[in-house]
Amino acid sequence: MSDKPLFPDAIEPERYEFSAGPSWLFESDRRSFFKFFGTGLFVICAASKAAGLQESGASRRNSEEDSLPKEIDAWLHIGEKGEITVFTGKVEVGQNIRTSLSQGVAEELRVPLDSIRLVMGDTQLVPFDMGTFGSRTTPTMNLQLRRVSAAARDALIAIAAKQWNIDPARLSAADGKVLETGSQRSATYSELVKGQQITQLLPSEDPLIPPGQWTVAGRPAPKVDGRDFVTGAHRYPSDQKLPNMLYGKIVRPTAFDATLLSADTSEASKLPDVIVVREGNFLGVAAPTSALAAKAAAAINATWKTDPQPSNAQLFEYLKKNQVPASERGEGSRTEVGNVNAVFSATQNRLQSTYNINYIAHAPLEPRAAVAHWDSDQLTVWTGTQRPFGVRGELAAAFHIPEQKIRVLMPDTGSGYGGKHTGEAALEAARLARATKQPVKIVWTREEEFTWAYFRPAGVIEITSAADPSGKLIAWEFHNYNSGGAGIRTYYDVPNQLIEFHAVKSPLRQGSYRGLAATANHFAREVHMDEIAYSLKMDPLQFRVLNLKEERLRAVFTEGAKKFGWSGPKPANHGYGVGGGYEKLGYVATFVEVASIPDGNIKILRVLTAFDCGAVVNPDGLRNQIIGANIMGIGGALFEAIEFDNGRILNNRFSKYRVPRFRDVPAMDSLLLDRKDQPPVGAGEAPIVGLAPAISNAVFDVSGIRLRTLPMAPLLVPQGRQIS
Amino acid sequence: MPSTINLLINGQTVRVDAGPTDTLLSVLREHLDLTGSKYGCGEGQCGACTVLIDGKAHRSCITPVWSVTGKSVTTIEGLARGQHLHPVQQAFLDEGAMQCAYCTSGMIMSAVSLLNNKHNPSDAEILEFMQGNICRCGTYPRIVAAIRKATAAMPETRP
Numbered sequence: 002m003s004d005k006p007l008f009p010d011a012i013e014p015e016r017y018e019f020s021a022g023p024s025w026l027f028e029s030d031r032r033s034f035f036k037f038f039g040t041g042l043f044v045i046c047a048a049s050k051a052a053g054l055q056e057s058g059a060s061r062r063n064s065e066e067d068s069l070p071k072e073i074d075a076w077l078h079i080g081e082k083g084e085i086t087v088f089t090g091k092v093e094v095g096q097n098i099r100t101s102l103s104q105g106v107a108e109e110l111r112v113p114l115d116s117i118r119l120v121m122g123d124t125q126l127v128p129f130d131m132g133t134f135g136s137r138t139t140p141t142m143n144l145q146l147r148r149v150s151a152a153a154r155d156a157l158i159a160i161a162a163k164q165w166n167i168d169p170a171r172l173s174a175a176d177g178k179v180l181e182t183g184s185q186r187s188a189t190y191s192e193l194v195k196g197q198q199i200t201q202l203l204p205s206e207d208p209l210i211p212p213g214q215w216t217v218a219g220r221p222a223p224k225v226d227g228r229d230f231v232t233g234a235h236r237y238p239s240d241q242k243l244p245n246m247l248y249g250k251i252v253r254p255t256a257f258d259a260t261l262l263s264a265d266t267s268e269a270s271k272l273p274d275v276i277v278v279r280e281g282n283f284l285g286v287a288a289p290t291s292a293l294a295a296k297a298a299a300a301i302n303a304t305w306k307t308d309p310q311p312s313n314a315q316l317f318e319y320l321k322k323n324q325v326p327a328s329e330r331g332e333g334s335r336t337e338v339g340n341v342n343a344v345f346s347a348t349q350n351r352l353q354s355t356y357n358i359n360y361i362a363h364a365p366l367e368p369r370a371a372v373a374h375w376d377s378d379q380l381t382v383w384t385g386t387q388r389p390f391g392v393r394g395e396l397a398a399a400f401h402i403p404e405q406k407i408r409v410l411m412p413d414t415g416s417g418y419g420g421k422h423t424g425e426a427a428l429e430a431a432r433l434a435r436a437t438k439q440p441v442k443i444v445w446t447r448e449e450e451f452t453w454a455y456f457r458p459a460g461v462i463e464i465t466s467a468a469d470p471s472g473k474l475i476a477w478e479f480h481n482y483n484s485g486g487a488g489i490r491t492y493y494d495v496p497n498q499l500i501e502f503h504a505v506k507s508p509l510r511q512g513s514y515r516g517l518a519a520t521a522n523h524f525a526r527e528v529h530m531d532e533i534a535y536s537l538k539m540d541p542l543q544f545r546v547l548n549l550k551e552e553r554l555r556a557v558f559t560e561g562a563k564k565f566g567w568s569g570p571k572p573a574n575h576g577y578g579v580g581g582g583y584e585k586l587g588y589v590a591t592f593v594e595v596a597s598i599p600d601g602n603i604k605i606l607r608v609l610t611a612f613d614c615g616a617v618v619n620p621d622g623l624r625n626q627i628i629g630a631n632i633m634g635i636g637g638a639l640f641e642a643i644e645f646d647n648g649r650i651l652n653n654r655f656s657k658y659r660v661p662r663f664r665d666v667p668a669m670d671s672l673l674l675d676r677k678d679q680p681p682v683g684a685g686e687a688p689i690v691g692l693a694p695a696i697s698n699a700v701f702d703v704s705g706i707r708l709r710t711l712p713m714a715p716l717l718v719p720q721g722r723q724i725s
Numbered sequence: 726m727p728s729t730i731n732l733l734i735n736g737q738t739v740r741v742d743a744g745p746t747d748t749l750l751s752v753l754r755e756h757l758d759l760t761g762s763k764y765g766c767g768e769g770q771c772g773a774c775t776v777l778i779d780g781k782a783h784r785s786c787i788t789p790v791w792s793v794t795g796k797s798v799t800t801i802e803g804l805a806r807g808q809h810l811h812p813v814q815q816a817f818l819d820e821g822a823m824q825c826a827y828c829t830s831g832m833i834m835s836a837v838s839l840l841n842n843k844h845n846p847s848d849a850e851i852l853e854f855m856q857g858n859i860c861r862c863g864t865y866p867r868i869v870a871a872i873r874k875a876t877a878a879m880p881e882t883r884p
Contacts, residue, residue: 095825095862223821230826231814231833233761233801240760248755290755292747366765366773366827366861415763415827416861447766621821625864629824632863655770655859663852666865 037126041080042194044156044201046149075128075142075149077106079157083177083191085110085117087146090130091138092122092387093413094365094421096685097622098138100225104218104618105143108210109150112177112190114217114225122389122411132388134419134513136585136683139618143681144209151210152203160193212616213677221621226413237415238385239370243440246372247276247287249433250294251443252301253453254282256648257510259305269297277301278436287433287441311508312646317357320461320482325504334504336490339497341465344476348467352533356525357710358460358484359642360509364660367415368450373430374440380407384427385414392424399428400435418633419513420454451653456643457514458507460484462525472539474548479526483507485518488690491526492583493548509645515633516686519584520693524711527580527694531701541698542567542579553613554583556674557590561611564672565592572596575606576703580694586682588613588674591631591691595699595724603700603717603724605635607668610688615679623684627671630688635661638693639714639724665725700724730794734759735803743790750774750785753800761801761830765859772858775831775838776800782838784857801830804837813837816875817868824862832858836872845876 077087087106093099099119107114120126122133130142154174161179162169171182180187212219229235254261264284266277275288275297284303288294311319345351371384380400386392389409397404414421426443434441445453461482468474476497481489483505490500514520534544542562549555558581562568571577574597581590592609610627617623640659644651652658671688697708708716714724727742734757741756753759753776762785765773769784776785777799804811810818813836823829832855839846839854846854851872860868 095823095827097824223818224823224826227818227821227823228810230823230829231801231810231817232805233759233830235826236760237763237827239764240754242758242760290744290747291751292744364861366771366825366859367763368765414825416825418861444764447768447771625821625824625862625867628866629863632865633861654768655766656768660859660861661863661865662859663855663865663869666863669866 038078038080038086040194040196040198041078042153042156042160042197042199042201043076043078044149044153044203045076046145046152047202047204075145077146077149077153079153079190079194081191081195083116083189085112086120087117087149088120088127089142089146090122090127090390091142092133092389092411094133094385094387094417095415096138096626097224097619098142099413100222101139101619101622102143102146103225104222105147106150108215108218109147110154111174114222116177121413123408124389124393124410125408129390132391132422133417134387134422136587136686139614139681139683140586143618147209148207151207152201155207156201156203157190157193160199161188164188164193211677212681218618219616220619222619223621236412237367237370238372238383238412239367239415239444241372241383241412241442243372243374246440246442247289247433247437248291248294249285249287249430249441249443250291250298251429251449252284252286252298252303253449254305254307256305256307257310258648259307262304262306264304265302268300272297272300276437278433280432283432285429285433287437287439291444307648310648313359313642313644316359316459316508317461319508320459320505323506324482325506330504334486335499335501337499339476341476341478341497341499344467344497345465345478348475350470350536351465351467352529352536353463353465354529354532354709356462356464356521356528358458358462358521358524359711360456360459360511360645361514361637361641362451362456362643362658363418363420363454363514364451364655364658365416365418365420368445368447369421369426369454370442370444371424371426371430372440372442373427373434375431375434375438378402378406380431381410382407382427382431383410383412384424384430385417385421386411386424386427387417387419387421388423391422392427395424395428396431400431418515419517422513423455425453447655448653451658452650455510455512457637458484458511458518459509460518460521462521464525464529466529466533468533468537470537472537472544472547474533481518481522484521487517488519488522488582488584492551492554493530493545494550495548509643515630516584516689519582519686519690520634520637521711523580523582523584523690524693524697527582527691528697528707528709531578531694531698532707535701545579545581551583553588553676554581557581557588557611557613560674561590561592561609561672564611564670565609567592574598574703576699576701578695578697578699578702580691580698581611582690584687584690586614587684587687589687589691591688591695593692593695593699595696595703597703601720601722603704603722605667605696605699605725607670608692608695609670609672610691611672611674612684612688613674613676613679614684614687615681616677617673617675618681620673620675623673624671626684627688628669630685631669631692632661632666634689634692635665637711638696640712642712642715730791732790732793732798733796734798735800736797741790745791747790748786749776749788749790749793749798752790753785759800759802763827763831765828765831770857770859771828771831772835773828773831775834775858777834777838780838780841782835799834801834804833811837812878813840813872813875816871816878820867820871820874822864822867822871824860824864828858828860832860832868836868836875839872840876840879844879846872
């Protein structure tokens, strides 16, 4: 057994998840906060030296008398009307953290949920944050906001103790008030802060309420601003509007990596109120309506120089042939324990398989959008991004201006799934706004979003394994070409391992995605585990449990199996499959039942996800995320694949690129192992990883057909079968 | 060239200057600032832009604006009666039938159209009717549950 931890406390961010580190970060100060708020209590928490990814708060500042400390976790403000404003760099893209974070604040501050307002993703007002990705909000931001809330609660108690001249130990907080034990005396938070400007800088060390004693967190809470969405009142980035705003349209190249040779813009320039902007390879127009902008862009005759590029028909050979040389790869791309080759040369029971993963698109229903406005040399941009501070950095670099002159605001956005880490629309809108000296809005079309965003990486995964006759794994060799390193390590107990990630010069622009490469790596590993179990004539679930030491992972497999009825009678022509693992600090096991119907087609009947993400903060939101991850996962598992040729995307519309719809959904259930003894962790990503292998394994169980490529449905076509 | 047309939107007559190729969606969003109807695909494939035209669901992104003159258009903004939500809106809230919620207004408008014309639809009828609306967050089971819940709250015939 290896000495290296297979279950590290911290998650390394995937290489796709950031393009640039933080620079100088937080320019507000106490004076500007009180200019913003008037009066009240302003609580700032200094950062604790938490292990793992330092994604918030690291701040480099000018040394001013009024400046804030260098390391900031979080801050909140309590106004004299009792309104509580909490500031976070995390953003809401549908994962429902506006609600779950508010629950944590309400719990520690002992106030009603509806008295809290979260300011999210506004780079001028919130502490620096690297971005909303990697399922980090719950393990880090939830903790930070609970800490600042606990500190604020204790500060209010201290204020009351001073006003009443009594021992703070005699005071407690409940329902937005400080109360004196054994007396009628109480004061609301608003009374305590009235007319004052109090700043408290506190270490984040006050003890937190343990999950077992939660009364607001840990319980289902409806979306705090749900009414704004069912009435259409919420303004997404693409709904933003400014006075005198123009609509922008970009003239796109005919292929990736093209160079603009010439552009005849004479017809477009003749249209009334149309402005044409050309800067290097950037060619765009702005006009008073989107229809006129589209007409003007279409009237431009541009010539592009393009180079031949590969197509998806040769994708998997291409990935194997175009590796980045080992000398150019980062450290940690290869892990070796024991000696796999010694085992493989000594055993007869060696199993080797190859798994292929196609590119897929995030296809967030709201495409990229931005509104940009220049006020002299100050730039303000509203855009939908998972990295507002990252987009601020992109804008600073593009326009050669300091980050202090840029404000990026992120209204709650129409989803991301890892697909909105970048600021393309923000840059385009800002470029047109600078040239036209008017605010400009850019909303990408669906075709643009499918073409000019980025994709979940394609990959080839090769596994060679060996087990002894008792079913114990003895050797495991795993090579991932291009798709990524997330979830690449096996959580099974194997004494000899060689695990390697091979970076490739990707033929398409690629980046993060819900679960990153963990979906691909889990697919290959968990299908391969089934292949070994079959070769040993062992039950696939028993085989997994036999090779697992980690107690929490065993628990999701065994508890999920009980609820699913794994060992019970199985109807004729039905198949069961399981797949699971450990990802983003969460433990997941997914169970699938399929039926082979008389025409030979295969129907997915039901999915059960057993999930342990520590103490559950909002069970209602969590179930929504688990079911949602599985439904999104159906697309990549069964039918989603990007088709491309010679630098062009061929299926760049919903009519050509199928995503899961109502009738694609089997019965869905989830089992929450609510571990009150464990800290809460994220849940947006891990539940997706078990689905594809569980489907593949269930299909094999019912049909004997082994599906080793994502998506799987095309593999059944030559057999005249469909899967749905 | 733009010409002035009269439209009946959410019970109010409005005058807009619209070009011959303008879609209903772009007029709603850009001219009338009714941004509850969303752009998702521009080809009638995702349902985010769904509105009611004379009570029936239509994809406003592929509906020429001139084609709705003389007809009654209802958008998500016109569904509630003051503070009183439509039963379908209320059911979506009660069931937590949304995540990023970008699809929600289109989902609600499609569901209202379904229930306006069919009281107590079967599950198969709900799936069939809603098949043209995409939710990338995968909230489909809760949306079906919300539609079932709303049907119980709606009278058998609605105008």
